[in-house]
Amino acid sequence: MGSDTERDDVTSVLIVGVGGQGVIMVSKVLATLCQEHGLEVKQSEVHGMAKRGGAVFSHVRFGRHVHSPVIPAGEADVLLALEWAEGLRWLHFLDPENGTFISDVRKIVPPFACRDRGRGVAPQYAKTTPRDVLEKVSVGYALDATGIAAKLGNDRAANTVLLGILSTALSFPEQAWLDVIERFVPPKTREINSAAFLAGREWVKEATVPEGEVLPVPEVDTVLKNVVNRLEITEEWCKGCDICVKFCPERCLALNDAGKVVVKDANACTGCRLCEMLCPDFAIRLHKELPAEVAQ
Amino acid sequence: MNVQQKPKTNARVEPLMGNEAIARGAWEGGCGVAVAYPGTPSTEILETVGKFPAENIYAEWAVNEKTALDVATGASFAGVRAMCAMKHVGLNVASDSLMSQSYIGVNAGLVIVVADDPGMHSSQNEQDTRLFARFANVPVLEPADAQEALEYTRLAFDLSEKFDTPVIVRSTTRLSHTRSPVRLGEREAVEPKGFVDDFRKNVTLPAHARANRPKVIAREEIVGKFFDESPLTRFEEGEGDVGIITVGMAYSYVKEVLPGVPVLKLASSFPLPKERIREFAGRFSRIIVVEELEPLIEEQLKIMGIPCEGKAFIPREGELSPEIVRKGFIEAGLIKPPKKKKPAEPEIVPRPPLLCAGCPHISSYMAVRAIDARVCGDIGCYTLAAIEPLRAIDTCVAMGASIGNAVGLAKSGAEKKPIVATIGDSTFLHSGIPPLIDAVVMKANITVLILDNHITAMTGGQDNPGTGVTLRGEPTNRVDFVQICKAIGVNWVREVDSYDLGALYQAVREATEYKGVAVVISNRPCVLDPVRIRGDALEVVQETCVACQSCMNLGCPAISWSDGMYDGHHKVKIDPMLCIGCSLCAQVCPSNAIRAAKKD
Numbered sequence: 001m002g003s004d005t006e007r008d009d010v011t012s013v014l015i016v017g018v019g020g021q022g023v024i025m026v027s028k029v030l031a032t033l034c035q036e037h038g039l040e041v042k043q044s045e046v047h048g049m050a051k052r053g054g055a056v057f058s059h060v061r062f063g064r065h066v067h068s069p070v071i072p073a074g075e076a077d078v079l080l081a082l083e084w085a086e087g088l089r090w091l092h093f094l095d096p097e098n099g100t101f102i103s104d105v106r107k108i109v110p111p112f113a114c115r116d117r118g119r120g121v122a123p124q125y126a127k128t129t130p131r132d133v134l135e136k137v138s139v140g141y142a143l144d145a146t147g148i149a150a151k152l153g154n155d156r157a158a159n160t161v162l163l164g165i166l167s168t169a170l171s172f173p174e175q176a177w178l179d180v181i182e183r184f185v186p187p188k189t190r191e192i193n194s195a196a197f198l199a200g201r202e203w204v205k206e207a208t209v210p211e212g213e214v215l216p217v218p219e220v221d222t223v224l225k226n227v228v229n230r231l232e233i234t235e236e237w238c239k240g241c242d243i244c245v246k247f248c249p250e251r252c253l254a255l256n257d258a259g260k261v262v263v264k265d266a267n268a269c270t271g272c273r274l275c276e277m278l279c280p281d282f283a284i285r286l287h288k289e290l291p292a293e294v295a296q
Numbered sequence: 297m298n299v300q301q302k303p304k305t306n307a308r309v310e311p312l313m314g315n316e317a318i319a320r321g322a323w324e325g326g327c328g329v330a331v332a333y334p335g336t337p338s339t340e341i342l343e344t345v346g347k348f349p350a351e352n353i354y355a356e357w358a359v360n361e362k363t364a365l366d367v368a369t370g371a372s373f374a375g376v377r378a379m380c381a382m383k384h385v386g387l388n389v390a391s392d393s394l395m396s397q398s399y400i401g402v403n404a405g406l407v408i409v410v411a412d413d414p415g416m417h418s419s420q421n422e423q424d425t426r427l428f429a430r431f432a433n434v435p436v437l438e439p440a441d442a443q444e445a446l447e448y449t450r451l452a453f454d455l456s457e458k459f460d461t462p463v464i465v466r467s468t469t470r471l472s473h474t475r476s477p478v479r480l481g482e483r484e485a486v487e488p489k490g491f492v493d494d495f496r497k498n499v500t501l502p503a504h505a506r507a508n509r510p511k512v513i514a515r516e517e518i519v520g521k522f523f524d525e526s527p528l529t530r531f532e533e534g535e536g537d538v539g540i541i542t543v544g545m546a547y548s549y550v551k552e553v554l555p556g557v558p559v560l561k562l563a564s565s566f567p568l569p570k571e572r573i574r575e576f577a578g579r580f581s582r583i584i585v586v587e588e589l590e591p592l593i594e595e596q597l598k599i600m601g602i603p604c605e606g607k608a609f610i611p612r613e614g615e616l617s618p619e620i621v622r623k624g625f626i627e628a629g630l631i632k633p634p635k636k637k638k639p640a641e642p643e644i645v646p647r648p649p650l651l652c653a654g655c656p657h658i659s660s661y662m663a664v665r666a667i668d669a670r671v672c673g674d675i676g677c678y679t680l681a682a683i684e685p686l687r688a689i690d691t692c693v694a695m696g697a698s699i700g701n702a703v704g705l706a707k708s709g710a711e712k713k714p715i716v717a718t719i720g721d722s723t724f725l726h727s728g729i730p731p732l733i734d735a736v737v738m739k740a741n742i743t744v745l746i747l748d749n750h751i752t753a754m755t756g757g758q759d760n761p762g763t764g765v766t767l768r769g770e771p772t773n774r775v776d777f778v779q780i781c782k783a784i785g786v787n788w789v790r791e792v793d794s795y796d797l798g799a800l801y802q803a804v805r806e807a808t809e810y811k812g813v814a815v816v817i818s819n820r821p822c823v824l825d826p827v828r829i830r831g832d833a834l835e836v837v838q839e840t841c842v843a844c845q846s847c848m849n850l851g852c853p854a855i856s857w858s859d860g861m862y863d864g865h866h867k868v869k870i871d872p873m874l875c876i877g878c879s880l881c882a883q884v885c886p887s888n889a890i891r892a893a894k895k896d
Contacts, residue, residue: 035477110645272844
């Protein structure tokens with residue numbers, strides 16, 4: 001029942017990134033370009049909670065006639081990511097058979113990924129490397145667009161480098177792209193953005209895969225990793241000023257009924273020494289001890 | 297009102313967001329007064345109205361949604377076409393007036409635009425406004441794209457006058473925030489009708505309301521007949537013996553998944569074009585209803601005695617999408633599962649939205665956290681303080697609920713911690729003043745922290761009665777929070793600079809020690825609106841950073857781990873592109889490692 005001819009006529013591009021990176025600007029350039037070529041375009045995004053720093057996406061669909069403004073999962077013809085982990089988040093939207101994956105390898109590590117304050121932990125960031133992704137997708141480009149833009153003199157032109165890559169996956173003429181981009185960037189940066197766009201198109205010709213880990217894991221002494229934190233409280237010196245209780249990032253301290261500080265949750269202590277440093281009465285000391293079996 | 301004709305703009309096609317198209321529809325429909333309280337996803341409607349000529353259309357940010365509806369109704373009484381706009385939960389606030397206005401009807405056209413948020417992208421619930429339409433017995437129009445958004449809004453004014461009823465235009469997040477091509481039309485020249493002195497119609501005394509009630513019931517049938525005859529109710533021929541009945545955004549998903557299926561596309565879920573539906577149902581052996589959220593059409597069909605399916609395959613919760621509709625059709629046996637390669641598995645790095653670098657709310661919640669209080673939160677950007685690392689809010693229910701919740705906690709006698717209500721400036725004016733009066737009169741022992749950032753920030757920076765600026769950017773009277781609190785009878789009021797952490801700690805502590813209602817006003821403008829605030833960035837001196845990560849407790853997006861380590865822990869760094877130099881991190885640094893960045 002039904003035919004697919006109408007749908008096959010529609011191209012779907014999903015543009016993703018982090019709030020403030022310019023996802024909407026990139027999608028507006030594409031939408032304007034399509035419209036000027038007489039195509040019907042629907043561009044869909046979500047406003048509101050995605051303040052600065054949140055995950056941002058924009059669906060752009062164009063063709064003779066477009067129904068749904070959102071791209072069905074697994075049917076995006078192109079996934080364009082301005083940030084590495086965001087590309088990974090939306091990977092399941094890409095058509096696994098014919099889709100093109102384009103991503104900057106630039107990493108924006110969210111503060112949320114830096115919550116575990118234990119010793120020697122890595123931020124909770126994506127582990128998937130460019131090589132892993134490029135093996136999974138039909139066509140894939142992972143590049144240091146920010147680096148390319150920085151070499152041209154403005155790392156903010158990274159989006160335009162990515163537009164250059166995108167332009168090779170679609171059939172609009174080079175000059176049409178340049179004309180639209182010129183209208184969407186600040187006048188002073190026109191030259192640099194044109195150069196960035198062409199640099200992106202040039203890069204595709206000899207596309208390579210960046211090697212190596214996504215984020216290096218910090219090297220921490222195995223001894224340090226096994227250290228156990230013990231807080232020693234000298235009750236007679238504590239006057240219950242409460243400073244340590246308020247400032248403990250892990251909230252492991254509390255005041256008892258007598259108004260003296262006690263350790264409420266010893267396991268939560270990461271050994272940051274903040275209480276020790278802030279105590280006006282030297283009533284708290286942190287001891288770092290090795291368990292007997294490690295010490296041997 | 298002098299309604300002028302705009303210069304000719306014949307057959308111009310422009311890409312418009314759904315919200316912009318609704319605003320354009322109101323303008324073309326001769327609307328003379330437009331009022332709203334901002335709320336995602338409806339906010340851009342009034343922002344767009346504010347760009348049309350002031351001599352044609354009056355535009356206002358009302359103090360809350362009920363006031364917005366009341367102001368619009370006043371204009372309708374005066375014979376001028378009027379619109380008010382709000383998000384779905386805003387209609388709860390305005391519903392008191394709506395329920396009675398349904399009995400009164402209108403003089404000039406009265407249109408209520410409500411934007412629902414299926415999937416709760418930026419809301420606390422996903423209530424379906426169509427149920428409200430049926431509850432209030434007013435027609436609801438449901439456009440499926442920006443073109444229809446313009447046409448339906450325009451039409452809504454005519455329907456309102458024709459059938460003597462307020463009319464709801466229901467949008468959804470997807471429609472409101474999707475840009476698609478729209479054919480623009482001309483503004484209709486509508487002369488004001490003037491006030492109609494009809495005491496029995498305009499004054500809802502019980503006797504008058506009793507007389508109006510049968511008219512309200514009869515209206516359902518009459519408007520349903522209009523939809524029977526209207527081309528807006530559209531039968532699209534197709535193959536097969538299964539017929540789909542759908543409405544609004546769901547229509548586009550049906551056409552995406554099964555372009556060739558027979559469809560009856562409705563313009564409205566209430567009242568239904570019953571004859572057209574019976575006729576359609578008679579042609580097919582099986583009827584499936586595809587509608588977003590509640591089974592409003594499906595239930596009405598079942599009451600009509602028409603066998604149909606719907607929510608058995610299409611979920612009642614969340615936003616629909618092509619793949620959800622496809623899954624439903626597969627379960628219903630309409631299509632076979634596609635034999636496609638499985639899409640790649642995503643790797644998810646949590647990236648929740650954050651308060652901005654330099655956001656004045658951060659310090660307010662640091663201070664509240666420090667006294668280990670029971671904290672009732674409210675609706676606004678500051679709700680983000682409920683998540684790590686601030687984790688400083690215990691409850692959050694609805695606009696203005698914080699102060700009432702705090703009074704209840706205090707009066708329960710069961711809460712031993714100090715009780716604090718935190719509420720933003722706009723939310724306080726929206727619905728925080730009545731509960732504060734309650735707290736004062738009942739002598740509740742609570743602290744109210746008013747987070748005055750001089751703007752309605754969450755929705756993108758709209759003016760409110762505390763900013764002293766109108767929607768069109770003109771200076772106007774502004775309310776004074778200290779004076780309001782004192783007038784209510786609050787004896788303990790203190791205003792503090794949000795960037796002075798020490799003063800805030802002290803004020804919050806003293807306020808909670810005070811027996812009775814204490815109000816702390818934490819005062820600093822939002823860093824994003826109305827002007828983006830920039831300052832000289834700070835930097836972390838790596839040599840003296842002791843990796844205590846005390847500054848990370850702020851949840852500032854500019855602060856993250858650096859590559860340096862101290863004692864096995866990550867030192868921190870500040871992103872100079874994000875930092876505006878608010879200095880809160882420097883105020884909590886125990887080793888004075890944070891200082892003004894050296895300039896090249």
